[in-house]
Amino acid sequence: MKTLKIPEATIIRLSVYSRYLTQLDKNGITTISSGEIADGVGGTPAQVRKDLAYFGEFGTRGVGYNVRDLNEQIIKILGLSNKWNVVIVGAGNLGSALTQYKGFLERGFNVVAVFDNDINKVGLRLSGIPIYPIARAEEIVKQERVQIGIIAVPAPYAQEVADTLVQAGVKAILNFAPRVISVPDDIELRNVDLAVNLEILTFNLGMNKK
Amino acid sequence: MKTLKIPEATIIRLSVYSRYLTQLDKNGITTISSGEIADGVGGTPAQVRKDLAYFGEFGTRGVGYNVRDLNEQIIKILGLSNKWNVVIVGAGNLGSALTQYKGFLERGFNVVAVFDNDINKVGLRLSGIPIYPIARAEEIVKQERVQIGIIAVPAPYAQEVADTLVQAGVKAILNFAPRVISVPDDIELRNVDLAVNLEILTFNLGMNKK
Incomplete structure (x- = not known):
């Protein structure tokens, strides 16, 4: 290459x-x-x-x-010849939607665990995937050889969750929280801002009117 | 310009x-x-x-x-000097997450209605936003001057929903369903594939190993 x-x-x-x-x-x-x-x-x-x-x-x-x-x-x-084990932090609407998103598994991404600190959610399953307390992140990440963590928590918790995921041993983070987070240089980070997609549409709508 | x-x-x-x-x-x-x-x-x-x-x-x-x-x-x-009224089709996990996504309102996107055909959901509200049957799409789009529709339904329904939104009068569609859909040339369309973000991470993880 x-x-x-x-x-x-x-x-x-x-x-x-x-x-x-x-x-x-x-x-x-x-x-x-x-x-x-x-x-x-x-x-x-x-x-x-x-x-x-x-x-x-x-x-x-x-x-x-x-x-x-x-x-x-x-x-x-694209690095998709092998399967990738993924964890999702946050079992709210977004985390639940991502856990059940069929497009991940189709492309070789296997969600193995969801973390949430809500004691009413811990122990339940989302589409068969168990919800654990975040305190168990390091154990699960090591046991399941997880390399990617997805952050789907409210913005104020995003940095703390990122730190926990890095500490647990993930190599890459996909952040859905609308907050800029920082990670060490050797960790791959991608921030997803769902509003960007709408802004491309409105930019194009504006251009087409001229 | x-x-x-x-x-x-x-x-x-x-x-x-x-x-x-x-x-x-x-x-x-x-x-x-x-x-x-x-x-x-x-x-x-x-x-x-x-x-x-x-x-x-x-x-x-x-x-x-x-x-x-x-x-x-x-x-x-970016076309964000004015507010944009948006409707979301699908009140499942993804639609619910998008309806409550704070990043939209911060950037001037105002979700005015959610559509779903589940009679157990119609009449309820998501963060104060009413859920209507899809049959009322044209009426609501006209009344609220909606220009953008977001599709958050399962893949098999995505094209039908797109057709309904176009018929109702939206000018732009953001499609979260993992299915390629087609719209008339004068409609702005953007397909969001959430797995793409993971693929960029795995590509980068692969590159960094070399």
């Missing part, structure tokens, strides 16, 4: 291509061109080729890509 | 800058450099300047930006 800096937008698109290829594969489609991928996901053929070129040569000129092979290579690039 | 094609990544970063500036403004900070913005949000000064340059000249060389002025200009660019 080249050591080029890969734009995050490329990673996001690879993820989208892979979903589309999975769907095609299920429907029995075996070969596809960059133009057809672009049409399927709303992009340009040049963008598709450029995104893939970061990672080597795929497909055959004039023939296209083998759907299943290309998808397997993208899945490998 | 220039008619340049603005990269979506720029819009996403503007949204992040604006949140950071809002926080600084609350803390009484009045002036900031592109380097300080970059440090605050995890980017580079050159990127900050390039993102802003799409929209004109801001700040004073050698002095920096006025925090509040810059934020107001970004808010205007």
